[in-house]
Amino acid sequence: MNRQSTHPFKRTCKWFTPVGILLMTLAASSLRASPIDDERQPEPSDPSAYYDEPEDKVGALNAILTMPEANEDSFDLPDGVKGSRDTPRQENILPPTVQTSFNYPTNGKPSPLFGAQPFTQQLVLFEEFGPEKLDPTTPTAPLPFPPVAIGPAPQQDPTSAARSAPPGVALDAFLRQPGLTPFPSQFSNVVDRNPWQAQIEYFLNRHIGSSAEGRPPGKGWSHQRWNEFYPQLAYKTVQTGARVNGGLRDSRQMHGYALGEFGPGGLYHNVAGVPATDGTAKGVDPRFHPNMPVQNHNSVWTFDGTLPPKLLMVRYGQPVLMRHYNGLPIDPAANMGFGLHTISTHEHNGHAPAESDGYANAFFFPGQYYDYRWPIQLAGYDSINTDAQDPRAAFPCSPGETLWTNDLTPSRKTCDHGTIKIRGDWRETMSTHWFHDHMLDFTAQNVYKGNAAMMNYYSALDRGNESVNDGVNLRLPSGSALPWGNRDYDVNLVIADKAWDQSGQLWFNPFNTDGFLGDQILVNWQWKPTLDVRARSYRLRILNGSVSRYFKLAIVREIKGSSGEFQGPKTPGYPTAGCRST
Helix, strand or coil, X not given: CCHHHCCCCCCCCCCCCHHHHHHHHHHHHCCCCCXXXXXXXXXXXXXXXXXXXXXXXXXXXXXXXXXXXXXXXHHECHHXXXXXXXXXXXXXXXXXXXXXXXCCCCCCCCCCCCCCCCCCCECCCCEECCCEECCCCCCCCCCCCCCCECCCCCCCCCCCHXXXXXXXXXXXXXXXXXXXXXXXXXXXXXXXXXXXXXXXXXHHCCCCCCECECCCCCHHHCCCCCCCCCCCEEEEEEXXXXXXXXXXXXXXXXXXXXXXXXXXCCCCCECCCCHHHECCCCXXXXXXXXXXXCCCCCCCEEECCCCCCEEEEEECCCCEEEEEEEECCCCCCCCCCCCCCCECEEECCCCCCHHHCCCCCCCECCCCEEEEEECCCCCCCCCCCCCCCCCCCEEECCCCCEEEECCCCCEEEECECCEEECCCCHHHCCCEEEEEECCCCCHHHHHHHCCEEEEEEECCCCCCCCCCCCCCCXXXXXXXXXXXXXXXXXXXXXEEEEEECCCCCEECCCCCCCCCCCCEEEECCEECCEEEEXXXXXXEEEEECCCCCCCCCCCCCCECCCCCCCECCCCCCCCCCEEEXX
């Protein structure tokens, strides 16, 4: 495997087969009170049944050499033609024969700036996914996942549906519907059909059998300990091409654009620095700077297809289900020369069961969804603090809130002085994660293209409320308008090097197998933005979203004068309430 296709900046990666996890949980089940999930191995008739390795191990290893490429079907072309890794490269604007020199790290041409000046745009802060209670009584949604269709550029292709994306208005209407339809289940949904089947068959010119869910069938790929860690919250999102934000998630922001610095008069009530975005993300378009072109739907692929980048806020002890729809082009070559339309989502370093861990070869296809269930439990759940009595092992809550909690007597527990205690080892508490594509051989390209979101874990130690002084809460900078999860002074930043072609479209060099380096740096997908801040302490959650580049970061105190420090800006107009970070 070349370096480019390996995982970008992955600290550790523990690989377990689904059956392997089942075997391990069998050993752990004796430590839990009244196990309610069947954790036996799949029966021989199950499509995910486990088979022992053949006795001829040398022969088995040699047989691997004759097997087809693991992601071969991802390259399917019309009339039964099988593509290859060259298929998604064919539109790349700089093939090896026309690459320039090593004067630029991309081995391509320098990225044009279109007259943009540094520090002339406001940083956009992350937009919350805003999961909702998973309720089986929610009525069936009337609108299905909208198929791809021709439409106006740059958000769609005007001539070919297979190279296009679903209409943005239809996507927003679909995503706004409450609940999940069909309702999630322990086993993969193989009954409902892929809603894009007609468009896929037209492109391929052959009949296909494609289920609605891309999770493999059988017990080995069922949600492990499903009943024990039944998802309490859920949300749906679509991986699709870049488009203008329609304000879809405005109402799902915890701050509601009404509290703290996000409320009227606050620093961040104005989302993008223009009046039209007061209290809404509606109108934020996918460009790196106001002077630069809007990104084409085949250049950038993000969650919801929109910017700002997305943030999932979770609490320890509350399992979450993400229904991830694949809204990428049916044609594998409709990608501006890099990235692949099959995806697998990995919650980086999370304690996730194998079927929801984003196994690199468990990818799903355009039109399908995959239900990822993340238990969000402390390590040591089965063996440490099993009676849930340690106040340091807990999650924050609102006064009067009652939530289902797994302990020696699983039941609904009521918020007690701002927390509910849970099982597990508080010393393993984590705070900042991310999740991203994990597609075999294409992780780097798909992450670079936009398949990455951040994830804040909240706990008794890290409440996201700096005013709570109970001897457990670390009181990290955040704010205090909400009982937990304040982001007034708790800022997520994704820093990544990028490059773009002469027309301003995101570019990647898939032929550079030593590790791609972009010649420009973006923060939250913006070129050299500024952030207005108060004169107080802040917390920065920084994610290196690059493929290969290391960063060395520094905080510089910026003052006017020439006393040996960096001079302050010469232009007037800095806010009197604080200072500006560049």
